[in-house]
Amino acid sequence: MNGVIGQRALRLLFWLWIIVVLGLYVGSFGPVIRLLLSSLLP
Amino acid sequence: MTTTVALLSVAILVLGCIGYGLLVSRLCGAHRYIVAPLEQQALGFAVGVGTLGWLAFFPGVTGYFTPTVFWAMCLPAASYAVVSWLRSGISPERPAFSRTELLLLALIACVAAIDVVEGLSPPADADSLAYHFALPADFLAGGQVYFVPRAVSGAIPLLLQMTYAVALGTGGELTLTLWVTVTCWATVLLFYAMMRRHVSRVWALAAGLVLLTTPAVLYGGGNGQVEIRCALFAIAAVAFIVSSQQYVAPGLMLLGGLCAGFFMGAKFYGLIFVGAAGLVILLQRGGMRDAAIFGFAALFAGFQWYFWNWLHTGDPIFPTLTNLLNYPNSLIWTQEFGRYFSETLASGELPLDRTVFNWLSYPVLSIFNLVERLEGGRTGLGIFSILILPLVIYGLSRREYRRREFVVPLVIAFIFFTVWFFSGTNQRTRHLLSIYPLIMLGFFPVAVNAARRISLSFPLVAGVSTVAAIQIAGQMVFGLNYVTHVLSAETRSAFYQRNVPGANSAHWLNAGLPQKSKVGFMNRQLAYLLKKPSYMIHPHLQILVDGRATAANERLFVAQIKKQGITHLLLSGDWAPSNARSAKQSNFYRLVDRLVQQRCLNLLREFDTLSISSRTLRNFGGKDIKNKDTLFEIVPERCP
Numbered sequence: 137m138n139g140v141i142g143q144r145a146l147r148l149l150f151w152l153w154i155i156v157v158l159g160l161y162v163g164s165f166g167p168v169i170r171l172l173l174s175s176l177l178p
Numbered sequence: 179m180t181t182t183v184a185l186l187s188v189a190i191l192v193l194g195c196i197g198y199g200l201l202v203s204r205l206c207g208a209h210r211y212i213v214a215p216l217e218q219q220a221l222g223f224a225v226g227v228g229t230l231g232w233l234a235f236f237p238g239v240t241g242y243f244t245p246t247v248f249w250a251m252c253l254p255a256a257s258y259a260v261v262s263w264l265r266s267g268i269s270p271e272r273p274a275f276s277r278t279e280l281l282l283l284a285l286i287a288c289v290a291a292i293d294v295v296e297g298l299s300p301p302a303d304a305d306s307l308a309y310h311f312a313l314p315a316d317f318l319a320g321g322q323v324y325f326v327p328r329a330v331s332g333a334i335p336l337l338l339q340m341t342y343a344v345a346l347g348t349g350g351e352l353t354l355t356l357w358v359t360v361t362c363w364a365t366v367l368l369f370y371a372m373m374r375r376h377v378s379r380v381w382a383l384a385a386g387l388v389l390l391t392t393p394a395v396l397y398g399g400g401n402g403q404v405e406i407r408c409a410l411f412a413i414a415a416v417a418f419i420v421s422s423q424q425y426v427a428p429g430l431m432l433l434g435g436l437c438a439g440f441f442m443g444a445k446f447y448g449l450i451f452v453g454a455a456g457l458v459i460l461l462q463r464g465g466m467r468d469a470a471i472f473g474f475a476a477l478f479a480g481f482q483w484y485f486w487n488w489l490h491t492g493d494p495i496f497p498t499l500t501n502l503l504n505y506p507n508s509l510i511w512t513q514e515f516g517r518y519f520s521e522t523l524a525s526g527e528l529p530l531d532r533t534v535f536n537w538l539s540y541p542v543l544s545i546f547n548l549v550e551r552l553e554g555g556r557t558g559l560g561i562f563s564i565l566i567l568p569l570v571i572y573g574l575s576r577r578e579y580r581r582r583e584f585v586v587p588l589v590i591a592f593i594f595f596t597v598w599f600f601s602g603t604n605q606r607t608r609h610l611l612s613i614y615p616l617i618m619l620g621f622f623p624v625a626v627n628a629a630r631r632i633s634l635s636f637p638l639v640a641g642v643s644t645v646a647a648i649q650i651a652g653q654m655v656f657g658l659n660y661v662t663h664v665l666s667a668e669t670r671s672a673f674y675q676r677n678v679p680g681a682n683s684a685h686w687l688n689a690g691l692p693q694k695s696k697v698g699f700m701n702r703q704l705a706y707l708l709k710k711p712s713y714m715i716h717p718h719l720q721i722l723v724d725g726r727a728t729a730a731n732e733r734l735f736v737a738q739i740k741k742q743g744i745t746h747l748l749l750s751g752d753w754a755p756s757n758a759r760s761a762k763q764s765n766f767y768r769l770v771d772r773l774v775q776q777r778c779l780n781l782l783r784e785f786d787t788l789s790i791s792s793r794t795l796r797n798f799g800g801k802d803i804k805n806k807d808t809l810f811e812i813v814p815e816r817c818p
Contacts, residue, residue: 143633150634153568154641161561162648164547168556171795172655 180350187349188356190249190256191341195226197255200262202229202436207429211421215266220368224414225433226255227341227361227407228440228479234340235482238323245347252348273379282383289390289650290363292657296400297359299660300351300670302677302793303401304703305331308714310402311354312705314343325490327510328720329519331702333496335483337443338404355400358407362399365410366390369615372417376583376623384642385622388562391649394611396656397557404444408612411441412451416587416616419459422468423582431459431468435475442480446495447598447612452476454593458586515721522718527604537599544607554607556794559614560649565641566625573628588620656794674707677793683748683785683807684708690783691746698744700725701807713742717766727764732773736817747779747810750787770810778817779810 162169199222203209212218230251237247275283301311309331317323323340326332345357366386373382389395399406418434421427438455442448456476460469484494491510493499501516529551530536530543544554545564552558573579591613598610629638663673674681684707687697696711705714715725723738739747751767753774763771773779789803 146632147634147637150568150637154565154637154644157561157565158641158644158648160546164555168795 181352184349184352184356187345187353188360190252191230191345191348191353191357192223192360193256193259194252195230195255196222197226197257197259197262198229198233199223199226201255201258202226203433206433207427208418208433211425211427211430214371214374216367216371216374217417220364220371221414221417221433223364224368224410224437225440227364228337228411228437228443230255230344231337231340231440232443232479232482234344235323235337238317238340238343239486241322243317243320243322243343243347248344248347252344276380279380279383282380282387285646285650286383286387286390289387289653292653292661293359293362293400294356295657295664296660297356298352299355299663300673301355301401301706302659302674303398303403304678306402307678307704307706308702309705310339310404311342311346314339314346314354315706318343318347325486327490327722328714328716329497329511330719331716332719333487333491335443335445335448335480337440337480337483338407339402342402358402359400361407361410362395363390365406365413365615366395368410368413368417369619372413372619373622377626381622381626384646385618387646388560388642388649389615389618391646391653392560392562392611392614393556393558393649393652394560394608394614396649396653398608398611403608405608405611408441408444408448408451409615411437411444411448412612413615413619415441415451415455416590416619419455419472420583420586423462426464428468428471431471432475435472436479438472439476439479439481441612442476443483445612446498447594447603447609448480449495450594450597450601451590451613452480454590454597457593458589510720510722512721518726519718523604524602527606528602530605532600532602537596540595540599540605552605552607556652556792558607559610560645562642562645563614563617563621565645566621566638569625569628569634569638570621572632573624576628579624579627584620584624587616591616591620659793677790678703678707679789679805680704680748680750680785680787680807681707682787683809686783686785687746687748687809695745696743697746697748698723698739698742699748701748701750704748711743713744715747725766727766730765730769732769732778733818735769736773736778736812739812740814740817745812746782747812749808749810750805751808752806753781753808773817774810776816776818778813780813781808782811783809785809 196219200218202225203218203222208221209218212221233251234248237243301307313326313332313336342354342357345354366389369389370382370386373385377385395406397403415434415437418430418437422430422434434455438448438452441451456469456473459465459472462468487496488494491500492505497511497516497519499505500511501520504513505511507513529549530540536543541564543549544552544558545561547555547558594613595610599605625638629635659677662668671685674685680701680703684704688709691697691710696713697708698713698715699708700715700717702714702716705712713723715723717725717727723742724735729735749770753770770779774781785807787805787807789805791802
């Protein structure tokens, strides 16, 4: 039982890591993304 | 016809390098240990590229730097490659691919297609135009390699530029641009082949796609930047070192040393790589003998350009020792200029203090672009290594994954990074690209195995897919500039007008200047575009013509330009009297204005030009600044 809970917690933590790290990375391109969007959108 | 010759030349160059590589590998006995066909060919190509660049040095310095000699160097080696393929009886396999593998292959093909489009376009990268491609073109035009008394972009190791010269000489510019495309792919192919030793094909393909679309690879892969091609040597060196210890084969260690030496011959940072790899070898069982073999081979393969620099300056790593040991003043460098050079480097290229905290936090500061001057965003190493870091830490905490083939590349990369950071050299992240594949080779297989063990494969797949998607999107944005050129009827001249500041002035000078004129210019990107005799008055890297903002002695300036035989000056900026006499202008600006007043400099023509902040983002509304280039004729009899 403990093993299953630990496994789920580990998976959740890794998902969280992926989302946070990717979010921060994409966020670091903020000015570029704004420039791209402003030229692509009317 | 020209295109046919260019494509044929690329094919012969590739075959020639494989031929040289297979021959050298065979002489070292590698064929007995490295038997997988893909590994054999990819490693052979890496050894062959280095061998070709090494060999080309000799006709270069002896004045036989001609296309005929290049063909004579390549054709026998290419024939050897073909004969050895026929003899080996290797027949192309038709492996069955899964759907995921087919998808990955399709994505790789899309990315490669954009690379080809870039390869079909004229070179536009600033460093390539300033020296990576300009020097080989100049050497070819002069029929020999000559010493260029300029720090950072002249008196440097030029092994890879020798292969650029071979490409340019045999098939012209198209061969050159396609050659750099192919050598970039070869690095990724070798990376894939090494990855296949440890992970399944689908994972290796995914890793290859991630590497191929890494921002620094997109930035430097399709032009003359040497880092990705140094990575080819670094991966090959590590592969040979690991295999040598696995099979107890000194011949493989010799090959590892040769590849490390080729890295050394291609870039000063190769010295750090040789030192790091040598240290790792020394600390292992039988280290003394292996390190001696490795060191001898590395010196043999890498000595040329250090000897060449020493011969002309007394400093093999010019101007590092000159500045460090306060060499006496010479015609090409003075102690005062050395101090200025070091200060300029520190203020422009070293945004981080060299502290332990900054050393440890560098990856985070770079990857998340927290210090913009590290340029870790659009030309950095991407997010992948940090994304899989938790799995790597878990994996490396278990003994079963702490295997030599993962630990050796990681330790070499770690030592390299540490020495690089504390050495006080340029801190731009893209200079670490040469060792980034080593980190991936250590990290990725461990992460994949750890994810499988603790059932985290699905989030890993999601992470890898997202990274690949982000990077492919980056590739699309980057490639648009080249796709626009190739798919439209845009002329070469119009392409340069859009992409290189001052290209219009270079084009005019090529056609409009008298036959025996020589132009002095400050915009370094024009070096490749100017087909007339020229001299780059770089304000920070050379002293033969002092073009620093602080230069104020017009007599000295005139004497220096006369000594270089310069008849015309092309200077950036608006030299209208009201502007030139503004209090905000530099001493050098006022110096030129005084020469104009004395009619020593006769204003011939002004060109409207643009300062382009980013070639890539220009298509999306990035801001350009309008500028002017001014052409002066020197009237010696009116000069002070």
